[in-house]
Amino acid sequence: MIVAFDNPIPASGLDQYIGEFEQLVTESGLVESFAARHHIRVPGDDHAPVAVASAVLQLRLADVDALNATFTMPGAVDLIRRWQSRHPYKAVWVNHEPLA
Secondary structure (H helix, E strand, O other), X not given: OEEEEOOOOOHHHHHHHHHHHHHHHHHXXXXXXXXXXXXXXXXXXXXXXXXXXXXXXXXXXXXXXXXXXXXXXXXXXXXXXXXXHHOXXXXXXXXXXXXX
């Protein structure tokens, strides 16, 4: 998942978002592993045609059923609404088979 906040937020705020998201998905029992990293800003970001990522979050799931279930996890709507009200953001999902 690529997360792009509409306006830059402090690194501590981004870490808080990632931590809350990680807790939500790992406690769901649906996720086999979770990893996240902040986007590394470069000058070319100033010319991005759509958005610049704030972070990349990777969830490893067992199958498509688990993927579909992540969209109805208890607490997901609350987390999204709470963060959207303070720091609006967009999320892009990239669903794929393992890369390696």
